[in-house]
Each structure stands twice: as structure tokens, then as C-alpha cells.
Amino acid sequence: MIQNKYVVGNWKMNGVGAHLEEVRAIAGGAARYRGVDVALCLPATLIHRAADVVPGFPVGAQDVHFEPHGAHTGCLGAAMLVDAGAVLTIVGHSERRERERSAEVRAKAEAAQAAGLDVIVCVGESLEAHEAGATIETVCRLANKSLPEQVGPTRLTLSYEPVWAIGSGSTPSPKEIGWVAGALRDLVDKRFGGQGAGVRILYGGSVNGSNAAEIFAVPNVDGALVGGASLRAIDFLPIVAAAAEAVERQGAIA
Numbered sequence: 001m002i003q004n005k006y007v008v009g010n011w012k013m014n015g016v017g018a019h020l021e022e023v024r025a026i027a028g029g030a031a032r033y034r035g036v037d038v039a040l041c042l043p044a045t046l047i048h049r050a051a052d053v054v055p056g057f058p059v060g061a062q063d064v065h066f067e068p069h070g071a072h073t074g075c076l077g078a079a080m081l082v083d084a085g086a087v088l089t090i091v092g093h094s095e096r097r098e099r100e101r102s103a104e105v106r107a108k109a110e111a112a113q114a115a116g117l118d119v120i121v122c123v124g125e126s127l128e129a130h131e132a133g134a135t136i137e138t139v140c141r142l143a144n145k146s147l148p149e150q151v152g153p154t155r156l157t158l159s160y161e162p163v164w165a166i167g168s169g170s171t172p173s174p175k176e177i178g179w180v181a182g183a184l185r186d187l188v189d190k191r192f193g194g195q196g197a198g199v200r201i202l203y204g205g206s207v208n209g210s211n212a213a214e215i216f217a218v219p220n221v222d223g224a225l226v227g228g229a230s231l232r233a234i235d236f237l238p239i240v241a242a243a244a245e246a247v248e249r250q251g252a253i254a
């Protein structure tokens with residue numbers, strides 16, 4: 001099934017109020033492209049302010065607690081994120097998986113969906129696993145254990161992010177990305193049956209304006225989760241443009 005590409009920026013621990021101008025520029029620029037859904041996952045401190053600055057533009061969080069509330073110092077529950085204006089959240093990013101297991105990632109995804117948030121579940125292999133030829137086994141194992149069970153797949157996205165590609169300037173070859181995306185597509189189809197087609201599969205890890213077109217041309221890659229290159233409109237919008245061009249080439253603007 002051909003559908004809109006999905007390009008999501010993950011600002012990680014970057015951005016203060018002054019950077020809301022970039023959010024505004026990204027939202028305004030992204031609106032010019034058809035066939036692409038664009039969202040920004042911001043530091044929690046900016047979600048509320050961004051939701052005010054760009055009403056209607058999807059802003060999200062980078063993590064969520066699996067409990068709705070309680071004695072969890074420094075954490076945020078899903079309803080709190082919704083209250084701040086978030087419409088989505090990332091869970092299981094490798095920069096957080098250092099401290100959490102897949103069962104916790106799944107619990108977070110389920111809690112987020114139950115509160116009405118769209119969820120992006122991240123999976124990826126370490127350099128060691130990659131070099132040992134265990135990429136597909138690793139990402140499928142993580143996906144199987146991390147995907148939520150309780151809610152259907154319509155608001156679920158899976159992002160393949162090789163740990164070694166994040167912020168490194170290195171990416172797998174398009175062929176390697178295609179192998180993994182194909183394996184994840186099979187897994188999702190098997191797990192969710194016909195509804196699996198609604199689950200988009202993203203690639204993340206050193207995506208930029210120069211390599212985006214090649215990545216979006218890979219079969220079963222429905223978009224990208226972008227870190228560093230999402231911080232400034234001048235870097236991010238060329239990636240959005242490449243996604244729009246990929247959809248146009250496929251002749252299926254939704």
C-alpha cells in the first residue's frame with residue numbers, strides 16, 4: 001500500500017524558546033509539500049509552547065513513562081504530554097534503551113496509545129551485532145518484544161535506527177536498509193494481519209538532505225526519523241522535499 005511518507009524530527013536534548021522560530025519555519029515550510037506527514041518530537045519544555053506557536057502542526061515527546069502518574073521523579077506520564085499539546089511520542093530510542101528493556105518499551109507504547117498519543121517504536125542493532133551479521137535477528141527480536149499489543153496498528157510507527165548510524169555520518173547501504181525494512185514489514189504484517197499495512201516503517205540514523213532521496217527510494221521505507229538535521233529548517237526541509245518527490249515518483253499522492 002502506498003501512503004504518505006512520514007518525516008519526523010527528533011530534537012533530542014536541544015532547543016530553548018528562541019528556537020521556536022525554527023519550529024515555525026519547519027511547520028510553515030512543510031505545509032508546502034503534498035504527500036508527506038511531518039512532525040517534531042521536541043524537548044518536553046517546548047511542547048506546550050510549540051503547540052501554541054504552530055497550532056495544528058503535530059508536536060510530540062521523545063519518551064513517556066508507562067505509569068499514568070506517581071512517584072517517578074523527573075518523568076512524564078502520557079496524559080501530561082497530551083495536556084501539554086503532544087500528539088505523538090517516541091519510545092525505545094537507543095539513547096534510552098541503555099536504561100530500559102523491551103518490556104518497558106512496550107508498556108510505554110501501550111500507555112501512550114491508551115492516552116491517545118501516536119507512537120513511534122524504535123529498534124536498532126549495535127555495531128557489534130551489525131558486524132556479526134545479526135542485524136535482522138536483533139531488530140526483529142526487539143520489535144517483537146517492544147510493539148504494543150493492546151491497540152491496533154493505525155497509530156503505530158516502527159523506526160529502524162542502527163545504533164552505529166546515529167549521529168555518526170555513516171549509514172547502512174540502501175540494500176541493507178531494504179533488507180531490514182522488508183523484514184520489519186513482514187513482521188508487522190504477520191503480527192497485525194491486514195491492519196499491518198497502516199504501520200509505517202521509518203529509517204533513522206544520519207539522514208540528511210544529501211542522502212534522503214536515496215533512502216526514500218528503498219522499498220518498504222515509509223519515511224525517516226531525523227535527529228541532527230531536524231534542528232534547523234534549512235537542513236530539515238530538503239529532507240521533507242525529498243520525501244514529497246519520492247511520493248510523487250510513486251504516483252500516489254494521498
Ligand SMILES: O=C[C@H](O)COP(=O)(O)O
Binds near residue numbers: 167204205
Ligand atoms: O532519532 C533520531 C536518530 O537518533 C537519528 O539521529 P541523527 O539523525 O542525528 O543521526
